[in-house]
Amino acid sequence: MPLPIALFWERKDVPGAEHAMLDVDRYVQGTILAAAPVPYSCRYEVQTGPDGATSRLDARAEGAGWARTVRLELAAGRWRVTASEQGDLDAALVANGHARAGQPGCEDPDLLYGAFDADLGGSPLFNTLPIRRLGLLRADAGVSHRLSVAWVLVPSLEVVQADQIYTSLGDRRIRFASETFSADLTCDDDGFVEDYPGLARRIRFAA
Template sequence: MPLPTALFWERRDVPGAEHALLADRTGLYAHGTALAVDPVPYACHYELQTDQDWVTTRFDVRAEGAGWARGVRLELAAGRWRITASEQGDLDAALVAAGHARAGLPGSEDPDLLYGAFDVDLGGSPLTNTLPIRRLGLLTAESGVAHRLSVAWVLVPSLEVVQADQIYTPLGGDRVRYASETFSADLTLDDEGFVRDYPGLATRR
């Protein structure tokens, strides 16, 4: 069935883009493609499903480039994550040839480290910032009150899944500050909580 909404972001940090098709009447269903040239040229295809409260229930992602492909599925049920991963070819060879360090393995050796995480964060994807914003109702939340959360961070292009601590702080109007241990950015959102501008990362077109 065709999906009613299309969003497109142009990357600002490296040459690249993201295109997502989605429906968000009862939670979020989305599928999309992210492209970038760094650290090696890749295409990343994903499918995302949340429940009606915007808690992620399933996230399928596949990344591919010259000579390699990786896939990961994350499923959340009863508070625990199940993660399955696949790998073909040799991403490390492509990274080393481009002058980068080797990648971690796709997936996670210990999904229990993700206990208490209700959102996925796909590296370089503005779409996944919307998940905690909508789940926590940050568009109408009290300005200046920080919300600290744990997320399942999917690194790209390795598709290694790690636990990450993040902070979202409503700033009033259409802005929410996103922060991690080493980075912060003031996101500009539309009326539905989807990112219009992510300074240093991407702008919607």
């Protein structure tokens, strides 16, 4: 069935883009393209539960000579993580002057216990999901939520636990912060990220 909403972002950090299509707060499918650290594409599908929390994430990243997949499924507060790998991403990374990648997936999914959101690296769409779930655009300035998330690194598709803080700043601005990073995101009236400083900006096309 065709999805009713399409969003497109242009990357600021590296040559690349993201295209996402979604049925609001239920299902999302999208593609990330990036030229670094190696040229790759990453296709993903996300399903959310009635509360807006992520219930399943499927991602497939691939480039010249390699491909990786990961699936995260949340049930009764615990994540099940399955992953696969073909080819040699490490060889491509080393050839481009980068360190080797972690393995896809997560060795101990119990470390993700308490996470109700998944975050795919380099994707502003995945910031939109908790912003909408938490109703942050309607919150008073200064209201903060600290989240534990299952963070999927791209292009390795390694899954790690991460703590993130979302703070309402008012005027459709949300401060996103982790232990070592922060950025003030600008959203539209529906909570979709319009501008992510240093990462991406949304491109609008005439209907």
